[in-house]
Amino acid sequence: MIAVEQLRVSVGTFELCDVGFSLPAGSYGVLMGRTGSGKTTLLEAICGLRRVSGGRVLLGGRDVTDWPPSRRNIGFVPQDAALFAHLKVREQLAFALEVRGWETKAMRDRVEEVAEWLGITGLLGREVTGLSGGEAQRVALGRALAFRPEVLCLDEPLSALDQDTRESMCELLESVQARTGVTVLHITHNRAEAERLADWVLTMKEGRLETRGGA
Amino acid sequence: MRRTGADSAPLSGGDRGFYAALGLLGGVYVFLVAAMLVADMAYTTPGHLLASLKSPEIRYAMRLSLLSCTLTTLLSLWVAVPLGYLLARRNFPGKQLVDLMVDIPIVLPPLVVGLSLLILFQTAPGRALGELFPVTYAIPSVILAQFMVACAFAVRTMRTTFDQMNPRAEQVALTLGCDRAQAFWRVAFPAARRGMLAAATLAWARSLGEFGPILIFSGATRFKTEVLSTTVFLELSVGNLEAAVAVSLLMVITAVVALVVLRRWAHETALGHPRST
Numbered sequence: 256m257i258a259v260e261q262l263r264v265s266v267g268t269f270e271l272c273d274v275g276f277s278l279p280a281g282s283y284g285v286l287m288g289r290t291g292s293g294k295t296t297l298l299e300a301i302c303g304l305r306r307v308s309g310g311r312v313l314l315g316g317r318d319v320t321d322w323p324p325s326r327r328n329i330g331f332v333p334q335d336a337a338l339f340a341h342l343k344v345r346e347q348l349a350f351a352l353e354v355r356g357w358e359t360k361a362m363r364d365r366v367e368e369v370a371e372w373l374g375i376t377g378l379l380g381r382e383v384t385g386l387s388g389g390e391a392q393r394v395a396l397g398r399a400l401a402f403r404p405e406v407l408c409l410d411e412p413l414s415a416l417d418q419d420t421r422e423s424m425c426e427l428l429e430s431v432q433a434r435t436g437v438t439v440l441h442i443t444h445n446r447a448e449a450e451r452l453a454d455w456v457l458t459m460k461e462g463r464l465e466t467r468g469g470a
Numbered sequence: 471m472r473r474t475g476a477d478s479a480p481l482s483g484g485d486r487g488f489y490a491a492l493g494l495l496g497g498v499y500v501f502l503v504a505a506m507l508v509a510d511m512a513y514t515t516p517g518h519l520l521a522s523l524k525s526p527e528i529r530y531a532m533r534l535s536l537l538s539c540t541l542t543t544l545l546s547l548w549v550a551v552p553l554g555y556l557l558a559r560r561n562f563p564g565k566q567l568v569d570l571m572v573d574i575p576i577v578l579p580p581l582v583v584g585l586s587l588l589i590l591f592q593t594a595p596g597r598a599l600g601e602l603f604p605v606t607y608a609i610p611s612v613i614l615a616q617f618m619v620a621c622a623f624a625v626r627t628m629r630t631t632f633d634q635m636n637p638r639a640e641q642v643a644l645t646l647g648c649d650r651a652q653a654f655w656r657v658a659f660p661a662a663r664r665g666m667l668a669a670a671t672l673a674w675a676r677s678l679g680e681f682g683p684i685l686i687f688s689g690a691t692r693f694k695t696e697v698l699s700t701t702v703f704l705e706l707s708v709g710n711l712e713a714a715v716a717v718s719l720l721m722v723i724t725a726v727v728a729l730v731v732l733r734r735w736a737h738e739t740a741l742g743h744p745r746s747t
Contacts, residue, residue, distance in 0.1 A: 299641075302641075302645050303644070303645070304641050304644065304645070323644070323649070324641075324644040324645045325644055325645070325646075325647045325648060325649060327645070329645055330645070331641075331642055331645040331646075333638050333641075333642060335636070335638065337636065337638040337639045337641075337642050338639070339639055339643075339656075339657055339660075339661070340639075340660075340661050341660040341661060341663075350643070350646055350656075351646035351647050354646060354647040354648055354652060354656075355647055395642075398642075398646070399645075399646075402646065402647065
């Protein structure tokens, strides 16, 4: 479950004002709005990457407003994938597990399991240089899912993809959510994408949440 | 495939003219550098070079140059990586002042750096330190004099490196379970290796050419604080122009060999080839 109550975040002259919503556990929320409306700022605040000046963020019923990002158990996929340039695909997927001190065999099994879901088993030995946009997003998704997060935050993960790749990524996101039951908050500009994926659609305008409702 | 930024598109007549103009403007400088080296080579003979290499004073100066430049480079990186990262990623009180202070050794005349170091070690704390651990007119003064200038260039290089790196990857690392230190060591530090190579090269080359602060702060004592740049000065001051030119050429050869070795080592360890997305 993701809940945000009267959240205020200031970034320079821009401000998120009294943003509040609640996504039930296991649901798929899509956050829409124009460029500059504060979608990414809200997502970053939920992930713990922005200082919050008022209000609360609750994940799974716990108040995490003052928790560091590392404790929030959120898988984050940014728009540009932001893969780690010096690591191979296998190492990207194992990153969070290694930080958590998983044993080698458990780590290897989990990486292979996630890679199989995402159809990137053939890429495990590859450097990230030369991955296509769709492949890079799958790797970023795998890196975010490997440690079994309760929440997945996706910042326009499909915006740079061509129509066919976008379609297959949508199918993948649906199957990942069905399999893991993770609560998803997904930013997009694409209405068709929102209609296809969303249980809940949230719309932002100039730092305020304008509408919310079931899809 | 590694991206080089080189343009391989076919050229039109106008494009050729444009590149020719660029080549002409840049070529004047490259020609001047080459002409200087050719003039040096024409002035000296293999005999002079060999004599320089056999001279115990010059061999000592060369050993001290190589040792002090390498130590200075390591010390500069030791400071430049954390300071560059801090300046690029955090806002803190007095940041602008720190930024300004880092530039001071770059804008000050090298002689003034040497003079200021000499005065610093004449103060009570400086003298107390000198009694415990001799610095002035000893080998540590050579390293300190080189470090004061080289480190400023290394910090600038590392600051630019981290400024140009998108912090997003480090933010992702935080959500994946890292604290700030882990995000630095696991993500930012490996991604900055090309910048570190550039900073190391710059610091090393700058140290090899350092002369003013060493002359003032370390003196020019043979078999003690003499480095190759000091040798050129000492030979010139006694009118031995042939030896001065021979040592100058030795410095060029030493620098080229060291930089080629550094780059080859970096290439073999993939240090200079970040796998970028």
